[in-house]
Amino acid sequence: MNTAISPENPDAASHSDSDLDCTAFVLVADQLQKQFQPSGQPAFMALNGVSFSVPKGCVFCILGPNGAGKTTLIRILTTITRASGGRARVLGLDLEKQSVAIRQQLGVLFQENHYNRYLSLWQNLELHAQLHGLSPKQYKPRAEALLQAVGLYPRRHDPIDQLSGGMQRKFALVRALLHSPSLLFLDEPTTGLDPQARREVWQTIETLRQQNTTIILTTHYLEEADRLSDRILMLKNGSVVAEGTPTQLKQAISKQNSYRILLRTPLATHYSQLFAERLAPQSDHRFQVMDDYTLHLHGPAPGTFWDLVSQVASQDLRHAGLDEADLEAVFMAMAGQQDAASFDKAATFNALSSVVKNASVVDNGSARNNHLPEAER
Amino acid sequence: MNLLSHPTLSATLPKLHRLHGLWPIALKTLRQESNGWPLELLATIASPVTFFLAFGLGLTGYMHQVEGHPYIVFLLPGLVANTVVMQAYNVGAWSLWLDRWHQGMTDEYRIKPVSTTAIIMGQIVGGCLVALVKGVIVALVLLCLVPTHLSVEAMVLFAVYLLPATVALNALGAMAGTAFRKPDHIAQSLTIVITPLLYLGGLFFPMSSYPEHIRPWVNWLPTTMLFEGSRQSLLEGHFPWLSFSILCLWALLCLLVAVRTYNRLLSE
Numbered sequence: 001m002n003t004a005i006s007p008e009n010p011d012a013a014s015h016s017d018s019d020l021d022c023t024a025f026v027l028v029a030d031q032l033q034k035q036f037q038p039s040g041q042p043a044f045m046a047l048n049g050v051s052f053s054v055p056k057g058c059v060f061c062i063l064g065p066n067g068a069g070k071t072t073l074i075r076i077l078t079t080i081t082r083a084s085g086g087r088a089r090v091l092g093l094d095l096e097k098q099s100v101a102i103r104q105q106l107g108v109l110f111q112e113n114h115y116n117r118y119l120s121l122w123q124n125l126e127l128h129a130q131l132h133g134l135s136p137k138q139y140k141p142r143a144e145a146l147l148q149a150v151g152l153y154p155r156r157h158d159p160i161d162q163l164s165g166g167m168q169r170k171f172a173l174v175r176a177l178l179h180s181p182s183l184l185f186l187d188e189p190t191t192g193l194d195p196q197a198r199r200e201v202w203q204t205i206e207t208l209r210q211q212n213t214t215i216i217l218t219t220h221y222l223e224e225a226d227r228l229s230d231r232i233l234m235l236k237n238g239s240v241v242a243e244g245t246p247t248q249l250k251q252a253i254s255k256q257n258s259y260r261i262l263l264r265t266p267l268a269t270h271y272s273q274l275f276a277e278r279l280a281p282q283s284d285h286r287f288q289v290m291d292d293y294t295l296h297l298h299g300p301a302p303g304t305f306w307d308l309v310s311q312v313a314s315q316d317l318r319h320a321g322l323d324e325a326d327l328e329a330v331f332m333a334m335a336g337q338q339d340a341a342s343f344d345k346a347a348t349f350n351a352l353s354s355v356v357k358n359a360s361v362v363d364n365g366s367a368r369n370n371h372l373p374e375a376e377r
Numbered sequence: 378m379n380l381l382s383h384p385t386l387s388a389t390l391p392k393l394h395r396l397h398g399l400w401p402i403a404l405k406t407l408r409q410e411s412n413g414w415p416l417e418l419l420a421t422i423a424s425p426v427t428f429f430l431a432f433g434l435g436l437t438g439y440m441h442q443v444e445g446h447p448y449i450v451f452l453l454p455g456l457v458a459n460t461v462v463m464q465a466y467n468v469g470a471w472s473l474w475l476d477r478w479h480q481g482m483t484d485e486y487r488i489k490p491v492s493t494t495a496i497i498m499g500q501i502v503g504g505c506l507v508a509l510v511k512g513v514i515v516a517l518v519l520l521c522l523v524p525t526h527l528s529v530e531a532m533v534l535f536a537v538y539l540l541p542a543t544v545a546l547n548a549l550g551a552m553a554g555t556a557f558r559k560p561d562h563i564a565q566s567l568t569i570v571i572t573p574l575l576y577l578g579g580l581f582f583p584m585s586s587y588p589e590h591i592r593p594w595v596n597w598l599p600t601t602m603l604f605e606g607s608r609q610s611l612l613e614g615h616f617p618w619l620s621f622s623i624l625c626l627w628a629l630l631c632l633l634v635a636v637r638t639y640n641r642l643l644s645e
Contacts, residue, residue, distance in 0.1 A: 078488050079487070079488070080484055080487050080488065082644060100490045100491070100492065101490070103488055103489055103490045103491075104490040106488055108488045110481065110484065110485075112481055113481075114480060114481035114482055114484055114485040115480060115482070115485075116405065116409060116476075116480060116482055117480060118408075118409035118412055118413065119405065119408060119409055119412065120412075123405075123408055123412075127401055127402075127405050128485075128489070130398075130400075130401035131398050131401050131402075131486065131489040131490070131491055132489060132490065133397065133490070159412075
């Protein structure tokens with residue numbers, strides 16, 4: 001009997017010996033491992049039991065610092081590299097045994113631009129379409145429409161080398177979409193693009209999501225991940241350290257009862273002393289002067305906090321409110337965890353509770369820095 | 378008994394299906410060569426025409442007749458054969474090297490619904506087609522310069538005779554292009570292995586010129602069979618079946634090793 005996997009029960013797949021259930025998920029990875037053995041060097045694990053599932057029609061983002069294993073994971077899931085252990089089902093097909101059938105439905109935009117530089121744009125598209133078994137009748141209208149959409153149609157007979165970096169990236173996206181893939185891998189799709197082109201790619205991703213195309217995205221731009229992703233997987237040292245929606249991740253990292261006061265005047269020290277006098281008997285209330293204009297408070301109940309704010313002269317106050325973590329704070333917190341292996345068995349949601357615990361024992365400092373180990377602060 | 382239900386055939390047919398993608402990749406190689414055709418054409422004919430002028434015209438005063446033919450005519454099959462196999466090696470090596478190490482196209486092929494065997498076979502078929510087309514061009518240019526008459530039948534025999542050596546050298550080149558990460562290594566393999574093979578094989582002189590004790594050794598070089606057989610088929614209209622069969626075995630061996638090497642290196 002198949003074991004159902006749901007966001008509420010993400011570990012279910014890990015312990016099942018039966019086939020992975022893929023009915024609700026486009027991709028289910030179970031304990032994927034990859035060991036590399038460079039010649040003359042000790043073996044190292046690039047992926048260390050990675051499990052996750054990607055719901056159909058969502059934008060699923062994989063984040064992690066350099067060397068976290070993102071590219072290795074993408075290469076395994078796109079059937080280029082063979083996993084050393086674990087298993088996965090992509091689009092309901094077995095990754096190991098049905099790789100050719102999987103590739104029929106995959107679109108991939110690599111981190112680097114991979115083209116035949118001796119062929120024109122159109123010839124590159126033709127080669128791509130022919131390898132997917134498309135007839136000219138099938139691919140020509142779509143290729144023309146896609147090229148027109150990104151403004152490259154007039155240049156379709158030019159060699160690729162004559163295009164700018166941004167144009168080459170747009171062309172790579174056109175090629176990845178040419179055969180109407182069911183699952184699209186975008187490995188840093190907007191790297192090297194100007195802000196306008198980046199927004200155009202974002203718009204394209206939004207449109208594809210509306211068309212129910214599932215997208216697996218890696219990016220270094222946290223704003224991009226925050227804006228586009230339905231779910232985020234965070235990797236570190238080849239292990240999953242967190243998974244959830246952007247909101248869940250931010251809530252997990254945000255400390256309860258943390259506040260920030262921004263001042264118009266450089267009186268942060270003055271007000272910190274004022275608050276200290278008022279809060280002195282209550283030792284669990286902490287505050288920190290970030291700079292002359294910024295004050296962080298941790299511990300007071302909302303009522304107490306607003307009482308303190310009322311002590312600030314209105315001409316001095318610019319803003320007061322909850323100190324919410326952004327995705328960058330989540331990323332920094334995850335990237336800074338010293339012992340990622342400890343998250344091994346507690347993948348996905350279990351990892352979040354660990355992060356929350358770690359966050360709660362650190363005093364003072366900004367939301368971003370509080371979760372870093374001492375040595376990295 | 379239904380022919381398709383024969384165990385050997387039924388085992389082979391699915392494998393043939395795995396060669397989907399071979400032709401697009403082969404045609405890609407032809408296209409990328411033809412896109413830069415003026416320079417390619419010049420580069421292709423420069424070397425054989427230079428040899429022809431230097432040796433054919435320069436040595437004519439010393440070497441009037443070789444094996445019953447004017448020396449300038451004696452050179453013709455060897456120069457064409459040399460062009461074809463050198464181009465086969467070069468196109469095989471550089472095309473694979475560019476795709477794997479420079480352009481990243483190997484990864485691009487591998488996310489398509491094609492097998493790695495189809496990819497390498499497509500590269501080899503494309504490389505052989507390019508080499509043969511270039512051989513035809515060189516033959517036409519040299520025929521304009523050499524005062525001789527050759528029958529169509531002899532030219533067809535000659536073209537057929539060149540096929541296995543073309544496949545063998547292209548497969549060797551493909552192996553080099555897949556395995557060597559640095560382009561210098563491809564150039565070095567050409568200098569250390571391919572060039573001696575070609576020049577020891579009697580490109581510019583007959584085997585009878587070698588001392589007796591060396592002849593048995595060089596006679597077994599595949600390139601000796603290539604050049605000797607080329608002259609027999611083109612100039613005498615005689616098809617050397619034994620040499621052709623041995624060259625076919627060489628081609629098959631190189632092809633199998635190239636496919637195996639490619640599959641092994643890409644599965645790592």
